[in-house]
Amino acid sequence: MALFRMLASFASVVFFVSTVQATTAHAPRGKANTCVIEANGNGSDDAPAIRAAFSKCKRDGHIIFEDKKYYVNSPLNTTDLSNVDIDLHGYLLWSNDTSYWLKNSMPIGYQNQSTVWFLGGHNLHVNGFGMGTFDGNGQAWYDIVKGVSNYPDRPMGLTIQGAVDSSFVGLNFVQSQMWTMTIMHSDNVLMEDIYVNSTSHNGNPARNTDGADTMFSNNIVMRRWRVDNGDDAISLKANSTNIVVEDSIFMTGQGFALGSIGQYVGKFETIENVTVRNITTIGTKYAAYVKTWTGNQVDYPPNGGGGGLGFIRNVSIQDLKLKGVRDVAVNIGQCTSFSGAKGDCNSSLFHVGDIKFTNFTGDIAGKYIGSMQCSSAAGGCSGIEFGDIDLIKTATSTVVDDYKCSNVQGPIGFEC
Ligand SMILES: *[C@@H]1O[C@H](CO)[C@@H](O)[C@H](O)[C@H]1NC(C)=O
Numbered sequence: 001m002a003l004f005r006m007l008a009s010f011a012s013v014v015f016f017v018s019t020v021q022a023t024t025a026h027a028p029r030g031k032a033n034t035c036v037i038e039a040n041g042n043g044s045d046d047a048p049a050i051r052a053a054f055s056k057c058k059r060d061g062h063i064i065f066e067d068k069k070y071y072v073n074s075p076l077n078t079t080d081l082s083n084v085d086i087d088l089h090g091y092l093l094w095s096n097d098t099s100y101w102l103k104n105s106m107p108i109g110y111q112n113q114s115t116v117w118f119l120g121g122h123n124l125h126v127n128g129f130g131m132g133t134f135d136g137n138g139q140a141w142y143d144i145v146k147g148v149s150n151y152p153d154r155p156m157g158l159t160i161q162g163a164v165d166s167s168f169v170g171l172n173f174v175q176s177q178m179w180t181m182t183i184m185h186s187d188n189v190l191m192e193d194i195y196v197n198s199t200s201h202n203g204n205p206a207r208n209t210d211g212a213d214t215m216f217s218n219n220i221v222m223r224r225w226r227v228d229n230g231d232d233a234i235s236l237k238a239n240s241t242n243i244v245v246e247d248s249i250f251m252t253g254q255g256f257a258l259g260s261i262g263q264y265v266g267k268f269e270t271i272e273n274v275t276v277r278n279i280t281t282i283g284t285k286y287a288a289y290v291k292t293w294t295g296n297q298v299d300y301p302p303n304g305g306g307g308g309l310g311f312i313r314n315v316s317i318q319d320l321k322l323k324g325v326r327d328v329a330v331n332i333g334q335c336t337s338f339s340g341a342k343g344d345c346n347s348s349l350f351h352v353g354d355i356k357f358t359n360f361t362g363d364i365a366g367k368y369i370g371s372m373q374c375s376s377a378a379g380g381c382s383g384i385e386f387g388d389i390d391l392i393k394t395a396t397s398t399v400v401d402d403y404k405c406s407n408v409q410g411p412i413g414f415e416c
Pocket residue numbers: 002003006241242272273
C-alpha cells in the first residue's frame with residue numbers, strides 16, 4: 001500500500017515534469033501573472049528586482065530570468081510560493097564580498113549553517129533548460145577558509161526549503177560557496193539533469209562543496225546529475241526518507257554519502273528507504289560511505305557534536321562503475337567527532353544496518369572492497385550485504401576481494 005503510494009507519487013512527479021517541458025515550448029502558459037526580471041548588467045545588485053518579481057508572481061506566477069547575467073549581492077528569501085514556474089535562462093552570480101555574506105547569510109536552523117537563498121513552495125517548477133546557472137563565486141570562499149571544513153557562517157548556495165510537489169530541471173551550479181544546495185523540509189521533489197562543478201583554481205581546496213544535502217525530506221528523486229567537486233557528491237542527512245539517486249556521474253570528491261548523522265545529543269534521526277543505482281564514480285575517494293558521529297558530544301555544530309540516536313536502514317546501492325576510486329569502494333565509520341578528535345569509534349548508539357551493495361565493477365586504489373568500523377555500543381552493524389563485486393586494484397590490476405570489519409554482525413555475501 002505504502003509502496004504503491006510512493007510509486008504513484010514518483011509517477012506524478014514524472015508526469016508533471018513532462019508537462020512543464022511540453023508547455024514551455026508553447027508560451028503563453030496560462031499563468032495568471034508573468035514577471036520578467038530586468039538585469040542591471042553593471043554589477044549593481046539585482047536581488048531587489050528578483051525579490052519584487054517573486055513577490056508579485058508568488059501565486060500562479062511565471063517568473064522569467066532572461067538570458068542575461070544577474071548579480072546577486074544580497075540574500076533572497078522566497079518561500080511559500082504556490083503554483084509557480086520559474087524559467088532560468090540566465091546566469092546568477094553571487095558577489096564575492098565574503099565579509100558581507102558572513103554577516104548577512106540566513107541561518108537554516110540546523111548545524112549552525114546558513115544560506116544565501118531560501119526557495120520553496122507548492123507546485124514549484126524551476127527549469128534552467130540546461131543553460132540556467134548559479135555561480136557562487138566560490139573561489140573567494142575557498143581562499144578565505146583554506147581547507148577548513150565548516151567555517152562558521154560560510155553560506156551554502158541554494159536552500160530548497162519546504163518544496164512540495166515540485167521540480168528542478170536542467171540547472172547548472174558552479175563554484176558554490178559551500179554546500180551547493182540543501183533540500184530541507186521538502187516532499188515529492190524531482191531534481192533532474194543537474195550539473196555541479198566546484199573546482200578550486202589554486203591550492204586551496206574546494207572543501208565542503210557538497211553537490212546536494214538532504215534533510216527532513218521525503219520522496220526525493222535525483223536523476224542524471226554530473227557532480228565534480230571537492231566533497232560529497234550527494235549526501236543524505238537527518239530524516240531523509242524514500243530517496244532515489246540514479247543515472248549520475250560523480251567525480252573527484254568523496255562519492256555518495258549517508259551522513260554525517262547523529263550530531264545532536266539525544267536527537268533521533270533516520271535515513272530510510274534509499275535506492276542509489278547506475279552511478280559512475282570517477283576519481284572519488286570512495287564510491288559510497290557512511291559516517292555517524294560518536295556517542296560522546298564534543299563541542300557544538302557545525303564543527304562539533306555527537307551523541308545522536310537513530311538508524312540508517314533499507315538502503316540499496318547498486319550498478320556502480322568505479323573508475324580510479326582513490327581509497328576503498330565502501331567505507332562505514334562511526335567515528336566523526338570534533339575536528340582533531342580521534343578514535344572513540346565504539347560509543348555511538350546510532351544503528352547502521354540493512355545496506356546492500358551490489359554489482360560494482362571497476363578499479364580502486366584501496367586494498368579492501370569495504371572497510372567497516374561499526375560501533376559496539378549500537379550493537380554493531382547488521383544486514384550489511386555485498387554481491388556481484390568485481391573490482392581490481394588500480395596499481396596492480398589484481399583482484400580486490402578483502403573486507404575489513406569491526407563489529408559487523410552477520411555479514412551477507414562476504415567474509416570479514
Ligand atoms: C519505507 O518503505 C516501506 C515499504 O514501502 C514503508 O512501509 C515505510 O513506511 C517506508 N518508510 C518511510 C520512513 O517512509
